[in-house]
Amino acid sequence: MALPVGIFALFVLMVLPIPPLLLDMFFVLNIAIAVAVLMVALNARAPLDFSSFPTVLLFATLLRLALNVASTRIVLVNGHEGGAAAGEIIQSFGQFLVAGNFAVGLFVFSILLIINMIVITKGAGRVSEVSARFVLDALPGKQMAIDADIAAGLITADEARERRREVTIEADFYGSMDGASKFVKGDAIAALLILGVNIIAGFALGMISHGLSAAEAGELYITLAVGDALVAQVPGLLLSIAAAAIVTRVADKRDLSGQIGGQFSDPRGWLPVASILAAIGTVPAMPQLIFLPAAAIAGGIWWGLRKKAQEPEVVDEPQQEPNPDAIDITEVSDQTLVTLELGYGLVHLVDEAKDAPLLKRITGIRKQLSRELGFVLPQFRIRDSLEAGANEYGVMLGGLAIARGNIKPGKMLAIDTGDVRSSPPYTDLGINGEFTRDPSFDCPALWIDPPLRDLATAEGFMCVDASTVVATHANQELLTQSYQLLGPSEVSTIIEDLKARAPALIDAVHPDPLSLAALTRILRALIADGIGLNHPQPVFTSLALALQTTQEFNAVIDTVRADLGARLVARAATPQERLKVVTLDAGLESAILGGMIDPSTGQPMIEPDCAALIVERVNAAITEAGGPVALIVQPPARRAVAGLLKQRTARALVLSINELPPTQPVEVVGVIGQDAPVPNARPKGLPAPDGETDAQAGMPQDVTA
Incomplete structure (x- = not known):
């Protein structure tokens, strides 16, 4: 009942005469309400926090106008009796604030009126008008965004209903503020008219009804009229400031004082002031x-x-008791693709207090692999493992172990890369160490104490610390399984980067005819075959051309490999260097192609004895050549032979005859399937060394592989 009773009291003030004491009490209430409204406006974090402001502004304006009517009645009726007859509040404003000089009071009132009407009210009204227009123009877009979010399942129906309610309240608020600003402007105009009425009527009543002279009537009634106008104008100015503060607010987590104070707390702005x-x-x-x-x-x-800016920020977070029955998804799933597990004896390798040498090595691995593969590898996770031994480590890829090893912390690994003149276990060298094998390349090695490093280096060993052993082993195994590190997210990043430079090339590949999943599958197969994406444009160009002739997966891979054969050969030899080649005997290759076919893949199945022969002869050729060799086969046999050698020898490159560049010089180091190596034999179709012809090389024209 408070609001209806208050509205009724406003009409009573306008119609019925009230005693000066009660009028003074209402004047104090008017000032208190104006100050309270201003404080609420300043402390609001967002304009909608004071959504009732337009209605409050209406009631406050009505109260002030009602007090003006009541005070005018008292001034005109009792003004001839002296200043106290109109109430102490009006007398104080008329005598003390303007020193009893009504001319000064008129000027002060005029200045306050100008400030209120021309500066504050006009500016606030313009801001309200523009804000209302922008909010109403954006209303359909906000409604569509809410509908799109609920259609996509991003929000629930209750959340959508709440957001629609907020949007509606915002539109209503700014629309109401656009009209409410006219209350303040009208109130200022009414105050000016009431002042004029009080002055003119006071002159007339003082001289006609009460027999006062013009000077006496002017001094008495004008002083009271100015005091009355100032009493009403001060709360009006406070409400105008509150309205301007509301409509000029920007949504923030802090109130207005906190927002302004936080933005003035930058010390760089105060030194120039000083x-x-x-x-x-x-x-x-x-x-x-x-x-x-x-x-x-x-x-x-x-x-x-x-x-204060140099002090570390301390955030006090409330401590919440964990719910023993609650299970978080992070407790039952590991979102990290690559994980390095360490035994408790190796934890010091990742201790930042001890310089964390392994962390630096792992960061170097990520950078190196990212450069070689052409996409950014995800973060590696390092954790201790209670299941592993004290000095054991493991490299996990997708939750599966791809490498495990055992190192000696505090010692160095001296690796024999072929330059040591002695033979394992190197007891004749006088180096006290524990014999082992390098986990990365399976070379013979010794675990030695750090002081023996210079001696071991002088004997031809390559010495590395324990963290380097772990990092190198992880690098080699991840490079072997690098295709598993490429996912749709990485492919999407590559597409976006390449699209900025070659949009037509991307349009020829994705999304038609290849979806993101299909493109990811093809790129993973190319990486598994040794074609990295560090130069993606040639790869996508070859892929776009291959898709013009076929969209069958294996056919696309073979076509791209044939187009990028130079990149495959570069893994074993430079374009000017002779590529050491091993081939299959024609009979052996025919037996492979004419044998059993795997019904699931459609690829030839190599007999166990034949497979053992191929692996043995390729490894022997690698040993004789002292480096990588290329096994050249016919296109239908490439995939089966490559699958055979992939896990058995890492230094053999399996190529089809179509993938060998015509200008690449070759050197045949063996033919698998003959009783003895034929060093001068060269399969039909292979280019001669240094551009020789078959006749110049002294070979028959019909030698086949």
Whole structure:
């Protein structure tokens, strides 16, 4: 009932005469309401936090106008009796604030009126009008965004209903504020008219009804009229400031004072203020006793804010008791693709207090692999494992172990790369160490104490620390399984980057005819075959051309490999260097192609004895050549032979005859399937060394592989 009773009281003030004491009480209430409204407006974090402001502004304006009517009645009826007859509030404003000089009071009232109408009210009204227009123009888009979110399942029906309610309230609020700003403007105009009525009527009543002279009537009634106008104008100015503060607010987590204070707390803005004030204070004509203390105060503010900015920020988070029955998804799933597990004896390798050498090595691995593969590898996770031994480590890819090893912390691994003149276990060298094998390349090695490093290096060993052993082993195994590191997210990043430079090339591949999943499958197969994506444009160009002739998976891979054969050969030899080649005997190759076919893949199945022969002869050729060799086969046999050798020898490159560049010089180091190696034999179709013809090489024209 408070609001209806209050509205009724406003009409009583306008119609019925009230005693001066009650009028003074209402004047105090009017000022208190204006101050309270201003404080609520300043403390609101967002305009909608004070959504009732337009209605409050209406009631406050009505109260002020009702008080103006009541005070006018008292001034005109009892003004001839003296200033106290109109109430102490009006007398105080008329006598004390303007020193009893009604001319000064008129000027002060005029200035306040100008500030209220022309500056604050006009600006707030313009802001309200523009804000209402923008909010109403954006309303359909916000409604469509809510509908799209609920259609996509991003929000529930209750959340959508709440967001629609907020959007509606926002539109209603700014629309109401656009009209409510007219209340403030109308109130200022009404105050000016009421002042004029009080002055004219006071002159007339004082001289006609009460027999006062013009000077007496002017001094008495004008002073009371000015006091009455000032009493009403001060709360009106406070409400105008509140309206302007509301419509000019920007949504923030802080209230207005916190928002302004936080943005003025940057110490860089106060040092120039102190410097400029100090410079002005040094001018002889300036009042130095005012400028120099002000400069000192600004400098003190700068110093205090600077010290506060350098202090570490302490955030007190409320402690919440964990629910023993709650199970989080992070407790039952591991979202990390690559994980490095360490035994408890190796934890010091990732201790930052001990320089964390393994962390630096792992970061180097990610950078190196990312450069070689052409996409950014996800973060590696390092954790201790209670199941592993004290000095054991493991490299996990997708939850499966791809490498495990055992190292000696505090020792160094001296690796024999072929330059040591002695033979394992190197007891004749006088180096006290534990014999082992390098986990990365399976080379013979010794675990030695760090002081023996220089001696071992002099004997031809390559010495590395324990963290390097782990990092190198992880690098080799991840490089072997690198295709598993490529996912749709990485492919999408490659597409976006390449699309900015070659949009037509991407349009020829994705999304038609290849979806993101199909493109990811093809790129993973190419990476598994040794074609990295560090130069993606040639790969996508070959892929686009291959898709013009076929979209069958294996056929696309073979076509791209044939087009990028030079990149495959570069793994074993430069374009000017002779590529050491091993081939299959024609009979052996025919037996493979004419044998059993795997019904699931459609690829030839190699007999166990034949497979053992191929692996043995390829490894022997690698040993004789002292480096990688290429096994050249016919296209239908490439995939089966490559699958055979992939896990058995890492230094053999399996190529089809179509993938060998025509300009690449070759050197045949063996033919598998003959009783003995034929060093001068060269399969039909292979280019001759240094551009020789078959006749110049002394070979028959019909030799086949």
